Amino acid sequence: MSAAAERTGPDLVTRLVWGTASFVAHTASIVALLVAWEIFARSGKVTMFMLPPFSAVAERIWSDAVEGKLWTDLGLTLYRTFVGFFLACIIGVGLGTAMARTKIARWFFDPIVSIGFPMPKVVFLPVVILWLGVFDVSKITMVTVEAVFPVITATVLGIQGVGHELIWSARNMGAKDRELLWQVLLPAALPQIMTGVQVALPVALIVAIFTEMAMGGFGIGGVMMQASRFADSRGVFAGIVEIAIVGYCLVQLLAMIRRRLLRWHQEAHAPSTI
Amino acid sequence: MTSNAQIVVEQVGHRYRPPTGREVVALDDVSLSVQSREFLALLGPSGCGKSTLLYMIGGFLPTVTGRILVDGKPVAGPGPDRGVVFQHFALFPWKTVKANVLYGLERTQLARDEREKRAQSFIDMVGLTGFEDSYPSQLSGGMKQRAAIARTLAFDPDILLMDEPFGALDAQTRSLMQAELLNIWRRTPKTVIFVTHDVQEAVFLAERVAVMSARPGRIKALIDTRFDKTDPHVFKSKAFVDKVDEIWGLVRDEAIKAQAGRGQ
Amino acid sequence: MRAALIRYSPLLILALAWQLISHFELVSSSALPPLTDIGGAWLDLLKSGELMKNAAPSLYRGAAGLALAIGFGTVLGIAMAWWKPVNVVFGPLVEAFYPMPKSALIPVTVIWLGFGNGSKILLIFLGCMLPVIIGAYNGARSTEQVLVWSARSMGAGRLRMMWDVVVPSALPELLNGIRTALALAFILMVTSELIVAREGLGNLIGFLGANGSYAAMYAVVLTVAFMGFAADRVYQIAAQRVLAWREATLS
Numbered sequence: 001m002s003a004a005a006e007r008t009g010p011d012l013v014t015r016l017v018w019g020t021a022s023f024v025a026h027t028a029s030i031v032a033l034l035v036a037w038e039i040f041a042r043s044g045k046v047t048m049f050m051l052p053p054f055s056a057v058a059e060r061i062w063s064d065a066v067e068g069k070l071w072t073d074l075g076l077t078l079y080r081t082f083v084g085f086f087l088a089c090i091i092g093v094g095l096g097t098a099m100a101r102t103k104i105a106r107w108f109f110d111p112i113v114s115i116g117f118p119m120p121k122v123v124f125l126p127v128v129i130l131w132l133g134v135f136d137v138s139k140i141t142m143v144t145v146e147a148v149f150p151v152i153t154a155t156v157l158g159i160q161g162v163g164h165e166l167i168w169s170a171r172n173m174g175a176k177d178r179e180l181l182w183q184v185l186l187p188a189a190l191p192q193i194m195t196g197v198q199v200a201l202p203v204a205l206i207v208a209i210f211t212e213m214a215m216g217g218f219g220i221g222g223v224m225m226q227a228s229r230f231a232d233s234r235g236v237f238a239g240i241v242e243i244a245i246v247g248y249c250l251v252q253l254l255a256m257i258r259r260r261l262l263r264w265h266q267e268a269h270a271p272s273t274i
Numbered sequence: 275m276t277s278n279a280q281i282v283v284e285q286v287g288h289r290y291r292p293p294t295g296r297e298v299v300a301l302d303d304v305s306l307s308v309q310s311r312e313f314l315a316l317l318g319p320s321g322c323g324k325s326t327l328l329y330m331i332g333g334f335l336p337t338v339t340g341r342i343l344v345d346g347k348p349v350a351g352p353g354p355d356r357g358v359v360f361q362h363f364a365l366f367p368w369k370t371v372k373a374n375v376l377y378g379l380e381r382t383q384l385a386r387d388e389r390e391k392r393a394q395s396f397i398d399m400v401g402l403t404g405f406e407d408s409y410p411s412q413l414s415g416g417m418k419q420r421a422a423i424a425r426t427l428a429f430d431p432d433i434l435l436m437d438e439p440f441g442a443l444d445a446q447t448r449s450l451m452q453a454e455l456l457n458i459w460r461r462t463p464k465t466v467i468f469v470t471h472d473v474q475e476a477v478f479l480a481e482r483v484a485v486m487s488a489r490p491g492r493i494k495a496l497i498d499t500r501f502d503k504t505d506p507h508v509f510k511s512k513a514f515v516d517k518v519d520e521i522w523g524l525v526r527d528e529a530i531k532a533q534a535g536r537g538q
Numbered sequence: 539m540r541a542a543l544i545r546y547s548p549l550l551i552l553a554l555a556w557q558l559i560s561h562f563e564l565v566s567s568s569a570l571p572p573l574t575d576i577g578g579a580w581l582d583l584l585k586s587g588e589l590m591k592n593a594a595p596s597l598y599r600g601a602a603g604l605a606l607a608i609g610f611g612t613v614l615g616i617a618m619a620w621w622k623p624v625n626v627v628f629g630p631l632v633e634a635f636y637p638m639p640k641s642a643l644i645p646v647t648v649i650w651l652g653f654g655n656g657s658k659i660l661l662i663f664l665g666c667m668l669p670v671i672i673g674a675y676n677g678a679r680s681t682e683q684v685l686v687w688s689a690r691s692m693g694a695g696r697l698r699m700m701w702d703v704v705v706p707s708a709l710p711e712l713l714n715g716i717r718t719a720l721a722l723a724f725i726l727m728v729t730s731e732l733i734v735a736r737e738g739l740g741n742l743i744g745f746l747g748a749n750g751s752y753a754a755m756y757a758v759v760l761t762v763a764f765m766g767f768a769a770d771r772v773y774q775i776a777a778q779r780v781l782a783w784r785e786a787t788l789s
Contacts, residue, residue, distance in 0.1 A: 029629065029630030029633070029634075030630065030634060032630065033630050033631065033634055049649075050649070050650060107544075107548065108548045109548070110545065110548075111545060111546045111548050111549050112548065112549070112552075115549070115767050118721050118766060118767050118769075118770030118771075119763045119764075119766045119767045120721070120724040120725040120727075120728045120762065120763065120766045121763075122725055122728055122729055122732075123728045123732075123740075123743070123759050123762045123763055123766075124759060124763070125732065126732070126743050126744065126747045126755060126759065127755075127756065127759055129747070130568075130569055130747065130752065130755075131569055163362075163364075165360045165362055165364040166364055166366065168329075168332075168334050168352065168358065168360075168364070169358065169360065169364035170377075171334070171351075171352040172332065172352045172353070172354065172356070172357065172358045172426075173354055173377060173378040173380075173381070173429060174353065174354050174381045183377075184366070187366070187368045188366075188367075188368070190368070202637060202639070205639060206639035206640075206641055206642075209639055209641060209642055210639075210641045210729050213641065213644060213645070213729075213733050214729070214732050214733050221642075224642070224645045225644075225645055225733065227645060228644075228645030228646075228648045228649055231649065233649050236645040236646055236649055237646070239642065239645065240638075240642055240643070240646065243638065243639060243642045244634070244637070244638050247637045247638060247639065248637060251637055263409075264367055264368045264369075264409040264410075264411060265367065265368075265411065
């Protein structure tokens with residue numbers, strides 16, 4: 001069999017065509033949504049206060065950007081999001097690995113994880129504030145606490161799911177326990193872990209914004225809450241649009257990182273589905 | 275003569291308890307000795323414990339009763355002196371072919387460029403030149419198994435333990451791989467223990483065939499299968515066909531017993 | 539029973555540690571009141587009626603929002619799966635709002651409906667509708683063609699078929715979506731009340747905290763956390779029952 005026939009996967013042209021088609025389809029529906037918003041807002045069926053037109057909201061975002069306000073608030077929110085997110089990833093992978101490999105860790109943390117998961121952990125914010133004060137530390141702690149759960153579960157599943165042939169093969173070639181963990185288990189579990197990480201980032205963003213809304217101050221959440229108290233509906237909607245854009249960008253960023261890291265995985269070579 | 279044998283299996287037994295159900299006796303009083311550089315096939319119906327025996331020699335499973343000696347010393351765990359080739363290749367999917375082969379060489383004392391050269395030579399030997407930088411997901415089944423063999427051969431184990439390595443391949447690839455394996459073995463002679471349930475494969479590849487009984491596994495018979503295997507029509511030669519018949523007769527009863535056991 | 543005890547014993551150990559740490563004042567007793575104090579405060583809240591007075595509106599908001607979300611969401615999701623034009627209109631909306639943090643809608647609902655019940659119910663309704671729609675949509679789409687055809691050939695009208703075939707087939711995915719919505723309802727209930735409310739459990743927590751009644755605050759926090767956990771467990775048991783019934787009727 002020739003080398004070309006041995007390789008699998010669609011060729012570049014096919015990928016480009018599908019990529020452009022789905023991009024166009026997605027943007028078209030967003031554009032349609034914005035147009036519908038504009039028309040409905042100006043139609044007089046609701047007041048400009050209840051639903052400011054998209055153009056007015058966009059104008060507000062623009063002026064905030066030019067003034068610089070947008071960037072400081074955005075930067076603050078993202079700072080809290082990312083610090084909490086990275087802590088959650090490190091703690092999550094560490095704890096998940098321990099739980100997957102040692103009986104004691106699993107016994108001790110399993111009830112905590114299984115009870116913690118369906119609990120509205122945000123309710124503990126007042127307790128966290130009590131312990132850690134009213135500044136960033138509390139916000140970041142809350143973000144970490146929420147975002148760590150999906151990472152833990154994903155890591156446990158990923159590591160437990162590593163086929164024993166891979167482990168035996170590595171031992172056959174002389175790998176010791178520590179080498180086994182870093183050289184075999186974690187790379188093999190990476191697809192699952194990455195999925196958990198991809199869930200954790202949007203969660204981190206949500207919690208960061210929520211803590212800002214609850215505790216006030218700067219950051220997109222705090223500014224939105226302020227706007228709502230001052231009946232500044234354009235400010236509120238501006239915040240929503242900003243969050244939507246940021247959320248979308250973060251999801252895309254992680255998807256791109258996933259494609260890069262998991263180049264070797266089967267999914268990279270499967271024909272893309274719509 | 276057991277005292278000169280490289281691998282000695284003495285009255286070995288193995289049992290385990292599955293999560294639900296009663297204890298299973300996988301092996302019962304198995305004794306076997308393998309000479310250095312001998313090609314031995316372990317043949318038997320599904321579930322007879324042949325893979326279990328192989329993995330015990332490999333050091334992955336503990337011996338419950340009896341003992342296994344390799345080069346006079348009891349088996350204490352897995353190690354690079356006994357290289358394993360698995361049915362489903364066990365290649366690291368996140369490493370390229372070359373990186374996979376190099377992994378086994380990392381713990382040898384060779385210098386960096388020597389390792390690279392050695393890896394490349396084995397990749398060439400199994401016919402994968404040009405695919406060093408491919409990932410396993412980009413390779414066909416036959417190519418993956420060739421990569422796995424290259425990886426195991428590269429760290430030069432004295433003993434090769436192969437667990438139905440061609441079982442996951444289609445028939446045509448399988449016969450090509452069988453011929454290639456014999457070639458490789460002739461060039462770099464090693465002790466090989468080859469697990470299979472395919473009688474023809476066992477007779478073609480091995481010098482001796484150990485027929486195992488259905489569970490609990492025991493060695494039922496040891497048959498000499500030395501022929502002139504360079505003859506391209508060996509599969510049709512009378513000697514070959516007779517041998518296959520003889521062994522199939524022994525295996526058939528065990529296969530039926532294994533089926534019956536399953537039905538209960 | 540014994541297995542459950544072993545499984546949850548780490549929690550007992552933690553509770554014991556908590557009691558000891560706070561008893562010996564290893565941490566300031568206001569930051570970490572002893573469990574016994576918290577228990578006492580909880581009973582006080584119960585007896586004085588404060589707990590019930592606030593639990594009622596919270597649960598009412600949550601239940602109302604969730605019920606509306608399940609009702610509308612299921613119908614919309616199945617409609618989207620079944621009729622192309624509906625999908626064309628609502629599809630992009632769902633996709634646009636899916637990655638959006640639902641808590642971000644809190645200020646909007648306040649602008650629209652003020653500080654009372656309405657805004658909370660609206661928030662929970664909008665937020666929880668999404669996972670239900672997606673669950674119903676995926677579930678309906680996975681209905682096996684064979685079942686649809688056999689129902690049609692037996693002369694079932696469209697609506698009848700929907701009830702007999704599509705809804706049962708869609709159940710697993712739909713139930714999963716509702717489970718997500720349930721957790722989300724608790725979260726949105728708590729978050730909205732912590733930020734803007736005149737009464738309700740979230741509001742009570744804030745009030746007790748500002749007042750310095752930390753033991754009581756802990757009591758309510760733990761109550762809400764436990765309610766969220768319990769609701770999920772109870773829901774899972776109920777969902778299992780429904781699925782078992784479905785297995786029986788479909789086969």
